[in-house]
Amino acid sequence: MITIKTPATSANVGPGFDCFGLAFNLYNTFEVELSDQNILENVEERFNNPDNIFLKAYHLGCEAIGIHDHIHAIFHTEISVSRGLGSSASLICGGLFACSALHNNALSKDQIFQFASQLEGHPDNAAPCIYGGFTASLAFDHHFFTQHLTLNNTWKYTLFVPDFEVPYHTDIMERFDGIDLDSARKVAGNGFYYLMGDIARLHSAVISYARDFMIDRGFTYCVPPFMIRSNVVTGVMSFAEMDAMMYKIEGEDLYLIGTSEHSMIGKFIDTVLPSDTLPRTLTSYSPCFRKEKGAHGIEERGVYRIHQFEKQEMIVVCEPEDSKMWFDKLWKKRFNGFSGRAVDAACGGASGNICSRRGHASNFLPCICVGIMTHVHRLSFGGFGGNCLSFCLPAAALSPV
Numbered sequence: 001m002i003t004i005k006t007p008a009t010s011a012n013v014g015p016g017f018d019c020f021g022l023a024f025n026l027y028n029t030f031e032v033e034l035s036d037q038n039i040l041e042n043v044e045e046r047f048n049n050p051d052n053i054f055l056k057a058y059h060l061g062c063e064a065i066g067i068h069d070h071i072h073a074i075f076h077t078e079i080s081v082s083r084g085l086g087s088s089a090s091l092i093c094g095g096l097f098a099c100s101a102l103h104n105n106a107l108s109k110d111q112i113f114q115f116a117s118q119l120e121g122h123p124d125n126a127a128p129c130i131y132g133g134f135t136a137s138l139a140f141d142h143h144f145f146t147q148h149l150t151l152n153n154t155w156k157y158t159l160f161v162p163d164f165e166v167p168y169h170t171d172i173m174e175r176f177d178g179i180d181l182d183s184a185r186k187v188a189g190n191g192f193y194y195l196m197g198d199i200a201r202l203h204s205a206v207i208s209y210a211r212d213f214m215i216d217r218g219f220t221y222c223v224p225p226f227m228i229r230s231n232v233v234t235g236v237m238s239f240a241e242m243d244a245m246m247y248k249i250e251g252e253d254l255y256l257i258g259t260s261e262h263s264m265i266g267k268f269i270d271t272v273l274p275s276d277t278l279p280r281t282l283t284s285y286s287p288c289f290r291k292e293k294g295a296h297g298i299e300e301r302g303v304y305r306i307h308q309f310e311k312q313e314m315i316v317v318c319e320p321e322d323s324k325m326w327f328d329k330l331w332k333k334r335f336n337g338f339s340g341r342a343v344d345a346a347c348g349g350a351s352g353n354i355c356s357r358r359g360h361a362s363n364f365l366p367c368i369c370v371g372i373m374t375h376v377h378r379l380s381f382g383g384f385g386g387n388c389l390s391f392c393l394p395a396a397a398l399s400p401v
Contacts, residue, residue: 009086011124021128035072057095089125210312214283232266260286
């Protein structure tokens with residue numbers, strides 16, 4: 001048998017905007033050989049199936065080199081699942097390296113990097129897992145890029161390891177009889193949940209807090225359409241992003257919204273607004289529906305990487321020259337309402353051309369991130385001209401409990 005080792009990684013390096021990745025000397029090890037059927041040993045029952053991401057990666061590699069066969073793999077895992085240590089990247093890279101090793105090193109590291117990033121949905125964990133050390137990565141035009149960086153010996157690192165077991169968020173919810181994932185799987189499959197009792201009430205309360213927080217600051221409350229037409233979709237995201245995120249209604253020119261930002265921006269399509277009616281300050285509530293393609297977070301349990309959730313959004317339509325001022329106002333309102341970490345960044349590449357400036361702020365629960373994102377979009381809808389608006393600033397005020 002051939003032995004494959006892939007390291008743990010972290011993309012939570014720096015201020016929190018996924019880009020940098022770091023490999024650790026903690027490994028998953030796989031003993032592999034060719035077989036007449038797929039056999040996985042030492043794998044949790046919930047992961048021992050054809051959807052296992054190690055298997056998916058192995059077969060993706062085989063498909064790339066024109067081979068169809070099966071693998072016998074014995075797992076020796078040291079990387080904890082759902083702890084921010086790149087467990088899914090380790091499995092994906094392990095499957096691809098296994099494919100290459102069992103077929104005369106048929107895949108280069110650069111090919112493995114492209115395939116692994118494609119499967120995971122982003123490159124920040126795959127890059128250090130494959131190349132080791134410290135990396136900076138990005139996605140652009142359906143292709144992934146990475147640069148190996150030299151670690152500076154003068155840098156200081158702080159690692160906090162609690163002397164107690166950190167409870168997973170679903171464990172906490174289950175103590176209150178607040179979540180039912182098993183029934184949701186029977187009804188709708190993976191990526192859905194029932195919130196129950198006080199946990200469901202808490203979820204609604206936080207949504208209401210975000211709504212009232214914005215109403216009290218002069219924003220008009222709005223409940224938008226939960227489906228939008230394709231011309232609205234393509235005005236707010238690329239086709240690739242649309243295909244990866246949005247559910248299409250069969251036989252209709254309609255898509256379930258991935259965020260109310262889309263339908264709220266669409267509210268002004270082909271519309272000319274007199275400058276004396278600006279700014280328009282709106283806060284919108286909606287459920288959101290997402291395919292969540294890619295393996296990043298696929299091993300997470302609970303209300304993370306889910307197909308359905310709810311959130312409160314902030315939208316401002318304003319004059320271009322006022323956009324920076326409104327961006328800063330929304331950024332400040334976000335921190336008045338919720339505490340957390342933040343990063344302000346210029347946009348481009350994977351962020352898309354519709355975004356001229358973006359910030360990201362995150363609030364953390366055990367093993368789950370509740371994100372608040374603020375973007376400045378240059379609207380691409382028709383009908384604007386002269387002194388009319390060309391900027392809109394949506395800010396997601398809340399993701400699910």
